[in-house]
Amino acid sequence: MVLSKTFSESDVSIHSTFASRYVRTSLPRFKIPENSIPKEAAYQIINDELMLDGNPRLNLASFVTTWMEPECDKLIMDSINKNYVDMDEYPVTTELQNRCVNMIAHLFNAPLGESETAVGVGTVGSSEAIMLAGLAFKRKWQNKMKAQGKPFDKPNIVTGANVQVCWEKFARYFEVDLKEVKLRDGYYVMDPEKAVEMVDENTICVAAILGSTLNGEFEDVKLLNDLLEKKNKETGWDTPIHVDAASGGFIAPFIYPELEWDFRLPLVKSINVSGHKYGLVYAGIGWVIWRTKDDLPDELIFHINYLGADQPTFTLNFSKGSSQVIAQYYQLIRLGHEGYRNVMENCRENMIVLKEGLERTGRFNIVSKDNGVPLVAFSLKDNQRHDEFEVSDFLRRFGWIVPAYTMPPDAQHVTVLRVVIREDFSRTLAERLVIDIQKVLHELDTLPAKINAKYSDSGNEEVVKVNNGNLVTKKSDIETQREITTIWKKFVLERKKMNGVC
């Protein structure tokens, strides 16, 4: 007699997961399930759902590293179970982080003596680094104002309106007023003259960006330094500069070594950089470096006993992984100046290939600069019938993830698409992307114009642009929705007729 037991516990180890009941039940979404499931089933099911995430290598939206050498992947996996904060137990990991701090401080030309150690710390990313640098400036400013018997409850920070969201976070979490220099048409970074005009006695620092998130442009830190030195002399203040070099910090030193943006400029007191951007490490590592010990107020530092020696720490997190610190050290010594320079030059070359390909279509204005973070930011010359958001949507069908966004005030009427060139984005991919963008443009040309709701200049009367580009007075929302649905239904049906797939 054959004993058969359907869906037994041993099902999965005997049969494939797909022959088990686990692919027939929906996965828990709100509560921890009562019973366990076999590890093979858990792996398969989660892995399969994750297939629907985009492919990180084709994610052209991000500056963050998506490829490392297999040897480094191995180091990462080997240390995945090491808690960085256990410095007593893992003294070598701590030593590697200190070596990274020293190397990066030297890279940024910190004024260090021969055997002097640098002041800085590894963080989870530039965001944590910026919180720490901002706190140091706030505390230093408060101490100074207290000593002078002046009010110290209204600190502010001056930045461009192009700052990354983490500066807004810093301002809100740590109660500092964020004073933003507005952008304007054709000028998408902080204007140093306007920034210095906005500085007052309550300004804890001016934050400049080396590699604006929006268009990759390097801000003119040297000019900012010179203007601010002049103002400081006139007013008797000593307003310092922080450089947010999240993406540019590992680019400029290697391919624009003459550019003065770092500790060579006297007012630059701290710099942050994302190890996980052009530092070429996977997500989870950033660095903040201070010019000297005096620039980091002592009361922010916690001293922990580390093998009988004093290990100062200044971080927001306690426990975190060690892998990223180890991976950063790997990249610094594996690549050296030569390797980083070659990677950055390759990125720049591929950026030029992409930029020129886009220019040849005749359809785009390029809003990024050749010197800066290797990215191409571009907008449609004519976005009346179809806009950048549609180009972005349509590119997804080819697998490409290319974001579209509007610029901050006062350039909010400008929409751009942005492609970040990372180490693993080769020339072949750049050329393919241009071809696919051309296909998208072709396809959009054959489609009816999308319907835009716009406000006319004369006031609040809403006007709607329909198919033929004529302006008509506003229809009811229901009517508009119906019209959109009809047009798209027609489009989908026609496409189906054309090629059988949609």
Ligand SMILES: *Cc1c(COP(=O)(O)O)cnc(C)c1O
């Ligand atoms: C990416 C970025 C940040 C935030 O850095 P994370 O490392 O992602 O925390 C801050 N500023 C600029 C200019 C950036 O490009």
